[in-house]
Amino acid sequence: PQARPDPSPARRRPRPVVNRDNAGFWDGVAGHRLLLQRCDSCAALRFPWLPGCNSCGAADWSPVEASGRGTVYSYVVVHHPSLPGRSGPYAVALVELAEGVRIVSGITGVPPGEVRIGMPVELGFERVDEELELPVFRAAAPAEGGGPQPLEVPVTRTLVVAGAVASRDFQDVHHDAEAARENGSPDMFMNILTTNGLVGRYVAEWAGPSARLRRVAIRLGVPNYPGDTMTLTGRVTAAGDDGTVELSVTGRNRLGTHVSGTVAVSIPGPAPAPGPGPGPDPA
Template sequence: MNGTSRSADGTSSTTNGASRTEDGTSSPASEAYEERLRAFVGREVTGPTPGQDPVNQPMIRHWAEAMGDRNPVYTDERAARATGRPGVVAPASMVQAWTMRGYAATVAPAARDTAPGGLAALVALLDEGGYTSVVATDSELEFRRELVPGDHIAVQETVESISPEKKTALGAGRFVTTVKTYRDQAGGLVATQRWRTLRFRPREAGRPRAERSTGGSAAQPGAEPPARRPRPAVNRDNAFWFEAAREHRLVIQRCASCGALRHPPGPCCPECSSLWWDTVESGGRGHLYSYVVNHHPRHPAFTYPLLVAVVELAEGTRLIANLDGVAPEEVRVGMPLVLDWLDADPDLSLPVFRPAATEES
């Protein structure tokens, strides 16, 4: 059967054995290749893998502080017992963190998954088809019980589906959906996660000629065009924020019921659970709450060393952004910062920050 089908989201997919890319050239997706991909559907690609550490109070405390979550049931035994719990519990959204292996355990050759038919084999097969880039698209979590210090969590991952090739703004690609099952030390189910990524073939044509930044360094004349910035995962909860950013407005979501400000955007107020909200515009000033100097892994859209900052705005909310106009050795926690804008391309503008002294000098 030949032809092109169209999904509900407007993306197109091929139905013949040799699909074609956006530029009309034949892709490696022969019927034999499609069959090899289909063989992964329903397969366990990661066996039960225990986390490196059990659930513990220090990590819970660090998580709650980083997220700005002041719920006392995470850090105060007395407050937790007052709610009927036996003691402190871990935030539900931490479930994935307990099984993360860390950078070294993920990329070190000795630690890589080399099991036949495992996740590494699926990634290699997708790479063979040219789908060498990846972006996460969405995650759906279902929690069965709260985790407490001493629990030791393991995760197992199964492939649920691999889509036909789709035409997307990033390039031709396939949506890969896996289901991660989290169990405790007794084998009891604590959570499931449906995890979807887009594995895509990067587009070569139509790249912007240069990134434009009002605060960063300009591209040199005749230089190689930079790679496109990775696309953010835009959804109905955060689209307003990126639309405002394209207008060089840094907005903060505000609960219309209790007035609490929150970031990142979400559908529900964490203070009063109201679903009603509006926005206020930030004045663009703040201070450096924390930062990292990123060296690896490298992406061609960025220059290194790369300063990634947690900025606390004067309004009280925090956001993650790049830090510009300062050398890594000159950065200090608490330094005053001022907002600037990076126009990565016509479709993407992002806030960046630089030392406030730069503007005042």
């Protein structure tokens, strides 16, 4: 009987299309370097590789090696359909490199459900099979000066009252506007435990579901009154080798600084992923 054909090639990952316009990029991958193009005329960086500058149209360019550090700009978690040599779930992200250009790549080192916008990542290379190696990005420890994006929190009466009740703070100035006015306040105002919870949530959602809050130390300033908006901002001030990250956090409203303080959070270090995600789009 005639031998059945070997089905293994059908299970291999799809091969990237290499042509004269992007061959230099794949030469860099072979040497474990992520190469961008820099226009010789206007110095604009670009990716993916193109024969001409998309800023000024000039044809001359030079290769530039990227630092390999970036952040997740957006992402999706792919569950279906499966690809040859790859089944879901896995995370595919648009990574904004430190140089300012963006690249589509798989994210490894964390479960797909824990990828977050703004998460710091760093370049790695995954051997897919004996013929193919792809650049991917792995979760990285937050760098000093980085941190979560600003978050606007509408201060509603419902939030003020619900926060007081949930924290078992029954002082009338936190749920009764008339009582608050009798005590010299123009309105009811948010209690410190609600503010503490909002600060903790702000950092925890940035750090991801595997992170653990270790310390929240805050100081209150001007009150949070209903009808205002508090804008929370945070910045990484220290990052330890053990995965502990410290951030300074500030919350401001129209009256000034409502809260300031520090938060310490433990972020698990990147673990080897069970398999590589998709590589960057070579097109």
